[in-house]
Amino acid sequence: MLKKRIITAGFIVLFTFLTGFFGGPWLCFGMMLISLQALFELYRASGIEKSTFAVISYLNTVAIYTFMFFNREHLMIYLLMVSILLYMTIYVFKFPKYRFTQVFVCFAGVFYISVMLMYVYLIRRLDNGIYFLWMIYAGSWGSDVGAFTFGKLFGKHKLVPNLSPKKTVEGAVGGIVAALFFGLAYAFIFRNRIVINLPYLTCPLIAGLSSLVAQVGDLAASAIKRQCDIKDYGKCLPGHGGILDRYDSIIFVAPLVYFLDIMFTHIAKF
Numbered sequence: 001m002l003k004k005r006i007i008t009a010g011f012i013v014l015f016t017f018l019t020g021f022f023g024g025p026w027l028c029f030g031m032m033l034i035s036l037q038a039l040f041e042l043y044r045a046s047g048i049e050k051s052t053f054a055v056i057s058y059l060n061t062v063a064i065y066t067f068m069f070f071n072r073e074h075l076m077i078y079l080l081m082v083s084i085l086l087y088m089t090i091y092v093f094k095f096p097k098y099r100f101t102q103v104f105v106c107f108a109g110v111f112y113i114s115v116m117l118m119y120v121y122l123i124r125r126l127d128n129g130i131y132f133l134w135m136i137y138a139g140s141w142g143s144d145v146g147a148f149t150f151g152k153l154f155g156k157h158k159l160v161p162n163l164s165p166k167k168t169v170e171g172a173v174g175g176i177v178a179a180l181f182f183g184l185a186y187a188f189i190f191r192n193r194i195v196i197n198l199p200y201l202t203c204p205l206i207a208g209l210s211s212l213v214a215q216v217g218d219l220a221a222s223a224i225k226r227q228c229d230i231k232d233y234g235k236c237l238p239g240h241g242g243i244l245d246r247y248d249s250i251i252f253v254a255p256l257v258y259f260l261d262i263m264f265t266h267i268a269k270f
Helices: 002-022 024-046 052-069 073-093 100-125 129-154 169-190 199-228 243-247 250-269
Strands: 158-160 164-168
Touching: 002 024, 002 129, 024 052, 024 100, 024 199, 024 243, 052 073, 052 100, 073 100, 100 129, 100 250, 129 164, 129 169, 129 199, 129 250, 158 169, 164 169, 164 199, 169 199, 199 250
Parallel strands: none
Antiparallel strands: 158 164
């Protein structure tokens, strides 16, 4: 199992680095595939992965990334308006085949996964994008490493015992500490390349906040699994589960890093 986890982790890191480094269509297409698979896994957990609503959501995801790639993000609001009309029309004329909760899970899933993950691509398009992109992973996966290590070594007090019995308060604090360290190391490496004031303060701050929301994202995904009575979202990543098991924290971190990047970059230009 450990060997599988290491090999799979190596593949994930390679995929992340190559798509992030080359950016453009490579990152856009890569994140679209990630979003589609994660969306499929979420819907499968709810038993609606092959429903008409799910198909509309998959098409919405493709459309969202297409609009982004061609700088037509303003069209997304019209897409979502048409989509909710389609969802409700199908719901009415197929009644009572589907429950209203299934309709809203499909609609919310597009926001929860596709819209949130698109910020990975949007960050890469910013002036500092190629550098700030890696802050997403430092704040999420770096936090995971710290939380796991501190939890194993010092964990005594349960964080959310009814939801995730193995997670501890010490592990959560360790995740934040690890993220702060990664943020500090990041500032040291890229201090002359990023347009930002006080990088030794700002980068650890971004990483620390990212760790907080990353842990919320992880727990949110765990809560869904608990209610759907599943252990993992899938098996496509041997030793890790599904795509959503690996990207659950990035869903929350990517938008945060995007808006913090814009805010601190604007401050630096004054």
